[in-house]
Amino acid sequence: xDSLNQxxxxxxxxxxxxxxxxxxxxxxxxxxxxxxxxxxxKVLFVAxxxxxxxxxFPARQxxxxxxxxxxMLELARxxxxxxxxxxxxxxxxxxxxDDPDATYDQVFTSCTFCSVPDPVGGLSVxxxxxxPGGQLHMFEHTGSRYFPFNAMLNLLTPLVRRxxxxxxxxxxxxVRRAGFEVRSVDPVYLDVIxxxxxxxxxxxxxxxxxxxxxxx
Amino acid sequence: xxxxPYFLIGDLLTNGVxxxxxxxxxxxxxxxxxxxxxxxxxxxxxxxxxGMLLAMLASVALGAFEVMLPVMTTGMLVGMLAATSxxxxxxxxxxxxxxxxxxxxxxxxxNGRIHRQGGTWTP
Numbered sequence: 001x002d003s004l005n006q007x008x009x010x011x012x013x014x015x016x017x018x019x020x021x022x023x024x025x026x027x028x029x030x031x032x033x034x035x036x037x038x039x040x041x042k043v044l045f046v047a048x049x050x051x052x053x054x055x056x057f058p059a060r061q062x063x064x065x066x067x068x069x070x071x072m073l074e075l076a077r078x079x080x081x082x083x084x085x086x087x088x089x090x091x092x093x094x095x096x097x098d099d100p101d102a103t104y105d106q107v108f109t110s111c112t113f114c115s116v117p118d119p120v121g122g123l124s125v126x127x128x129x130x131x132p133g134g135q136l137h138m139f140e141h142t143g144s145r146y147f148p149f150n151a152m153l154n155l156l157t158p159l160v161r162r163x164x165x166x167x168x169x170x171x172x173x174x175v176r177r178a179g180f181e182v183r184s185v186d187p188v189y190l191d192v193i194x195x196x197x198x199x200x201x202x203x204x205x206x207x208x209x210x211x212x213x214x215x216x
Numbered sequence: 217x218x219x220x221p222y223f224l225i226g227d228l229l230t231n232g233v234x235x236x237x238x239x240x241x242x243x244x245x246x247x248x249x250x251x252x253x254x255x256x257x258x259x260x261x262x263x264x265x266x267g268m269l270l271a272m273l274a275s276v277a278l279g280a281f282e283v284m285l286p287v288m289t290t291g292m293l294v295g296m297l298a299a300t301s302x303x304x305x306x307x308x309x310x311x312x313x314x315x316x317x318x319x320x321x322x323x324x325x326x327n328g329r330i331h332r333q334g335g336t337w338t339p
Contacts, residue, residue, distance in 0.1 A: 018276070027223060027279035141281060146326065148292065149285050152264075187330045190323070192281050 002068070002093055002117055009069035009115075012163065016050050016072065025052055028139070031188050032056045032110070035139055035195055039063070041105030044129065046094050046122075047112035048087075051076030059084040064104075066090045066097065094122040102131040109138045113174065114165035123178030130200045136180055138196040143168035145191060153192070172196055217328050223278060227286070230274045231316035234287045235294045237270065238263045239312025242298035243305055255299040263295015264288055286323040290316040 025032075033056045041062075045053075048065030049072045057063065063086065067073050070091050080087045092098075094116055107126045116122040126136060144150045153167040160167055172194075175182055180198035187194050218224060242262055246255045271287040294312040303311065 023275055023277045023279040023283070027218075027282055148289055152285065152288055156268075187327075187333075189282050190285065190327050191330055192285070 002095070005115070005117055006068050006070075006093070008163065009067075010071045013050065013069055013071035013075060017052065017075070028188065028193070029056065031195065032139060035137055036108065038135075038137060039106065039108070042103065044099075044104045044107045044126075045087075046107060046109045046126065047115070048073075048076055048089065049110075051079035053110050054079040054083050054087065057083065057085070057087075061085045061087075063087045064090060064099075066092050066094065068093045094125055097125050097129055099129045101128055102134075103129045104134060105131060106135045106137065109136075109140065111139065111141060111165065113138065113140055113171050114142075114167070114169055119169065119171065119174045120177045123175055123180065127179050127200050132200055132202045134200045136175065136196070136198040136200075138171070138175070138198075139188070139193075140171045140196060141165075141167070141193045142171045143192070149190065149192065217331055218282070218324070223282070226274070226278045227282070227320055228317065230270070230278060230283060231286055231290050231320040232313040233316070234267055234270045235290045235312035235314070235316025235319075236309040237312070238266050238291045238294040239298040239308040239315075240305055241266055242295050243301070243303060243308040246299040248302055250299070252300050256296045259295035259297075259299025260292050261295070262299070263291035263293070265291070266295070267291020286320050287316075289323070290319045293319060 032053060036053070036056050037058055039058055039061045043061055043063045045063055045065040048054075048067050049069075051065075054076070065076070065080070065087050067076070067089075073089050073091055076089060080089060095118065107130055113119045113122065130136065143153050150168070157167045172182060172185055175196055175198050179201070181201045183197045183199060185194050185196050218227070242259045245262065246259055250258070267288040267290055268284070270291070271284040274287065275283045294315050297315065298308050298312060301308065
């Protein structure tokens, strides 16, 4: 597990709900409700954090929620207990997911791949644990192609990444580079906040899991 | 496209206030003794920094990027203009507020255009 990243998000856990819990979540609520209404089958939620998104989940789902921060997960437990369905919390880094290949029908992320240190590597792991044809649904913020927003996001990234996410990532390209087929990119705010829908192409060869590498 | 009154009014107030505050600060700090180019560049940085601070405060109630991007743009633009103008404080504040509202309107228009071009998920 990436201990630097883990410590960063453990530190952020205390004030996370205050900084993100009111304005941003209220602003994004309609988009997130619509996104999470797509949940079905066995679902992996990457970086569930303090569980702020749980209230937007449809009832009676079977979800595995992972996060790199143990402190975030401690805060998420209260919200998990109130959820009318099954959420299993796991303390792990997305790079270290040890689920067998083709475990999940769907993977959801919410402001996750702005922070994963190796985004293409992390997305490749998600492709491995998704079934062929499995769906990746992401609510993410990225860089912008419009001036002056692109300049601002580029200038702020070196400062903000010390205690939070990177602001100028090209997550859509990263999703493609990890071998997903991007089906649609729905804007939420400008070209910065977006919902990315992608699938694992049927018949594609999964990235090798640590187990399959050892056995081959 | 944002249609909820809470956010529409909040965005309008935040950008207007940010424009006015940056204009007041930059008009007070930069005098005619400053070389115009230097004043403009310094005003841009001061305006952006003040805008960022105001955006951080407003973001708790109004959201992250939806506040940060227009407010910082307002700060940057008003900082440049106010640092090089010889307007009185009240005039500068009114002008700054107006520029803030203008930036917000342009951001909303760009957002609307991007939404019209956006994709739709089909499973």
